[in-house]
Amino acid sequence: MRARKLSLSCEILCEGGKMGSLRAILSNPDDLYPLLKLKMAARHAEKQIPPEPHWGFCYTMLHRVSRSFALVIQQLDTDLRDAVCIFYLVLRALDTVEDDTSIATEVKVPILMDFYRYIYDRDWHFSCGTKDYKVLMDEFHHVSTAFLELGRSYQEAIEDITMRMGAGMAKFICKEVETVGDYDEYCYYVAGLVGLGLSKLFHASGKEDLASDALSNSMGLFLQKTNIIRDYLEDINEIPKSRMFWPCQIWSKYVNKLEDLKYEENSVKAVQCLNDMVTNALMHAEDCLKYMSELRDPAIFRFCAIPQIMAIGTLALCYNNVQVFRGVVKMRRGLTARVIHGTKTMSDVYGAFYDFSRMLKSKVDGTDHNSRETKGRLEAILRMCRDSGTLSERKSYIIRTEPKYNSTLIIIIFIILAILIADLSSTRPNNMCKFLKKIE
Structure with missing residues (x-):
């Protein structure tokens, strides 16, 4: 298990260069x-x-x-x-x-x-x-x-x-991870147990009831499987020797060797295998929603909810996306920041899962071998979100809107705020927090 796989990383502060960040902000001013x-x-x-x-x-x-x-x-x-x-x-x-x-x-x-x-x-x-x-x-x-x-x-x-x-x-x-059963067992040891441990710590703090092992396990497996899917290329290219956790029972339906998925001539088979892996991960989403809906403490809730939203968002981006086998596929850091900033209640979680599940469903090709099962799992997630009765309150994380401001104005605002941050954070850190609260 890679250390990075203990939790879904939100490494938005060190991703990409300044010009790439500026272009992303110009395209997504919000x-x-x-x-x-x-x-x-x-x-x-x-x-x-x-x-x-x-x-x-x-x-x-x-x-x-x-x-x-x-x-x-x-x-x-x-x-x-x-x-x-x-x-x-x-x-x-x-x-x-x-x-x-x-x-x-x-x-x-x-x-x-x-x-x-x-x-x-x-x-x-x-x-x-x-x-x-x-x-x-x-x-x-x-x-x-x-x-x-x-x-x-x-x-x-x-x-x-x-x-x-x-x-x-x-x-x-x-x-080796040969069967889907092996895959679930390995993920249980390296991530499901993290979920169980956190539930124990939450309960020991007196702030939460002790969650069931099954729900706690699903919280870990949903994150772990998402990371294993997303990190295929990095893991397969690891030196001196790769350690891979895609189960042979799944990938052997498409290629003779797991490393064959990264070669361009196998792109169609690779995407089909990827979609099979994503469909497998989706089986844990309903348990995750149930686990989070039973949390009472706001800080613990946010601690749990933000990585889970990142997971469903990452799966939506990875699904049917050959770039998983060519480079890094991750949510843009501005979108990640919006998830972190905007996730406060269970209605926010239902809204995010609903939007990302709809995004994923729109990418399902009826000719894909697993399309029926994929749609069935997505429908179950969407139904759970609709049945919550909170979707009217949801914030849309993924529906694009036209920029409200022209590029020149955005650049000016960006420069002014950068100067304010440099000044206020270096000499008067508390003033920066007050400033942000005023404009919130």
């Missing part, structure tokens, strides 16, 4: 304000690093290995925020061991199996990984020290999930 809000929220989150050395290390490392995740958890209350931060870093470390192909199997498997014990050891560390992940592993004692300061119910939840995930990872070190 993206400008959400982008500014998100930029300031990221800066604010980075300023909230705790003073204690071990907690300072943990939150600094969180920003380094996943800026988007750090931004989302910043909204949680302090005790739950700390627990989720440590949970995430523990799983990142576990994931780093699994991913490092330089570690011999006979060394790696025992570490994965015993990792849940190491989180209690302030002196344990293991050198592996690269860049920030190597720093995390070399200085893991900071994570263990912070873990030991969490409440016992949080510790037990993190220990339990780490133990089960490590055992599952160890199992798949020597096992």
Whole structure:
């Protein structure tokens, strides 16, 4: 499992160059304000690093290995925020061991199996990984020290999930993903268990009832399968050796070898296989909607809802899109910012799922082998959204409208706001927040 696959990334702050960003804003001027809000929220989150050395290390490392995740958890209350931060870093470390192909199997498997014990050891560390992940592993004692300061119910939840995930990872070190059953099992170990663990942490905080394992598992699998689909090209080209998780039971219907999907002469078969994979992922969407509809705490709700909307949006973009096998397919960062800025209630979630599902359905070709099943799953999602009775309140994330302003005016506004941000954020950070609230 790639570390990036623990959660669907919203890496909008470092995507693309300045000219590409400007062109995107000129085409979608309504993206400008959400982008500014998100930029300031990221800066604010980075300023909230705790003073204690071990907690300072943990939150600094969180920003380094996943800026988007750090931004989302910043909204949680302090005790739950700390627990989720440590949970995430523990799983990142576990994931780093699994991913490092330089570690011999006979060394790696025992570490994965015993990792849940190491989180209690302030002196344990293991050198592996690269860049920030190597720093995390070399200085893991900071994570263990912070873990030991969490409440016992949080510790037990993190220990339990780490133990089960490590055992599952160890199992798949020597096992290929052959069947759809293998695929679901692997995704359960590396992502479904994350969903179960978060549900346990939410419950331990006293803010939520304990969600069922089935619904929690679906929350993880929906994100994991979306990332596995989206990251095909990056994963298949990985050096020195790729680790792929598209099940043979699906791809073997279209090509002889999984890598054949990336070759232009197999484009038609590749897209058919891609659509098969997307259809498989859609089976979890209804469970995700049910899980989110039962959440009570606004901060926990946003924490859960934003990645799920990103997942359905990413599936809508990937479906029937040969570019998955040519490069990177992701939502434009302005649209991502609008999702993050505009997701506050369950009606927002129903609206986004409804719009993205309609977008996906419009791309279904009746000649595709799985078109009937794909449409059936999309209809079930659309029906659930309609039955909520909230669609009249929805915000449309994907329906394009003509720009309300001419290009020259937009450029002038962009420059003025950029100057304001540079001035206010560098010398008076609180003033920037006040400014954005005034124009909201």
